[in-house]
Amino acid sequence: MDFEEREEQRMLREGVRRIATSFGHRWYVERARRGEKTKELWDALAREGYLGVSLPEQYGGGGLGITELCIVCEELSTQGCPLLLLVVSPAICGTVIARFGDDAQRARWLPGLAKGSATMVFALTEPDAGSNSHQVSTTAVRDGDGWRISGQKYYISGVDEAEQMLLVARTGTDARTGRGQLSLFVVDTDAPGLKRDAIPMEIVSPEKQFTLFFDDVRVPADRLIGGEGNGLKALFHGLNPERITSAAYCVGLARYALDKGAAYARERKVWSTPIGAHQGIAHPLARACIQMELAKLMTQKAAWLHDAGKDAGEASNMARLSAADAAIESLDAAIQTHGGNGLASEYGLADLWGFARLQRIAPVSREMVLNFVSQHSLGLPKSY
Template sequence: MDFRESDEQIMLRQSAAAIATGYGHDWFVRKARADERSDELWTALAKQGFIGVNTPEAYGGGGMGISELAIVCEEMAAAGCPLLLMLVSPAICASIIARHGSDEQRGRWLPPMASGEMKMAFAITEPDAGSNSHRISTTATRDGDGWVLRGTKYYISGVDESRAILVVARTGGDPQSGRGELSLFIVDSEAPGLERSLIPVEIVAPEKQYTLFFDGVRIDADRLVGTEGNGLRQVFVGLNPERIMTAAISNGIGRYALAKASAYANQRSVWGVPVGTYQGL
């Protein structure tokens, strides 16, 4: 396999880096400490088509792939302003809806996500299950022509910034193995019966983490994504890209740290010479 980037990918990387450099780490930290969000940077990327670079062209995206989205994600982190919701909205949610959503769902949700007009959160982790899909206890039960959700989700990123949430819920189970049959649902962030509680964390970042409580949240039948009971297979269409994006954001943070350390080693002088000239460094 040839891992060399194409000319188009190189240009994408350069363009994304140029946008990120205009904001930088000091801006990122100010936003986080002021309890503000990184909307300006998100919008700037969206205007250039970078937030939806992996979304199909038919729905307003760039029609490229996860490699290109990972390039954008890495360059944000390398400039000191990693955008966590890039791993969630375009990588997880848009990928799943593009592959398994109905025509109506694709037409409704993908264009505003690709344009940066809206974000979508993702809810799979639970207090007693983490992301172990076999132990998910949040349930969705049929009620007339719709569904009712009950349960708790834990450490869900960016719910306050998102118009909707893609929720993984149990809709049945194997009586012999006890493993749940999972399904995916799009739930409005302000749906009646849905409450959220902020989780205090030490990390300094604009994105916030929440516990979600689904207390009889009713959703219409058209909010089921894909096939009932097939959610485990469907969800990996989003989780696999998320793993790649996690690596990209980590690479970017590592590049930022290395660049900062290298600059310091060349600027800090001891006994008249930069510390970077010493053998140990």
């Protein structure tokens, strides 16, 4: 095993860090608080080709892997600028279309996703389905040479900044199990019959969350990805990159918080002594640093497994849970180190709490991760 990054990866990390630093966390937060987007940062990354590093070269991507996309995500988050659309547009949608789309579909959508000139969001979750994808009730029925989609989706990120969404819909029911037969469709976000309502959130983020209502939204046949009823396989192929890249964001968030906490602990003095000299301050930061490094290792393992074409399900889930916990522990330790200043806007910590806390809920809850590990890693009976 070689834990040293290749020169290409080091250059990628340095390039993303340079761009993200030129914007910075304060810029990011001010934009988010005003309800504005972070398009300038997105475009700066796009000009360097960083948004499409994991997509195939023949469609304008970097031809690398989720490992490299994790580097992009981690470095952005380390500078306090997590861009959620990177997780859904290239990581989920780009990965699924590259693997399961036909030649015409790949040629149609991948170049824009690779260049960052187009974005695509992912629509899976529903109010009544929860984490059970088999119970998706949004339906797609054949209508001549196309399909008509009806139903509702919930907590769909960034619909207001994307041209299309990759939608999971039920196209039938398995007669033996009663589970839904799922299919994937590319749907325009401005399609007739599609309505969206923003969900007010207590999270400081430029990406908004929406409830979507589909009222006989018609899509042509060429919008079906991977064939009718084959959506579950494609879905899970896209969910592992989602979990891995969101884990990378959590690792970056932990690094950001620890950098802030350690710097304050070195500089802040009480009775002429830096507060970092006291174990009550130093040890929580040190423990959080260890947790962050362990989470980073599992994230790297999950990315390597995915890029090598191996089963990455277990590692992806473990990376997701450990990185979310590391982000929360690091942020909490940094806030505590700052005392009252930890909640002051000037110090750029408390505004990330909502984003960090969300990571224990989405894109997969810690309870579902523990269910997966209980059943698949330990061989325990299924609990649900």
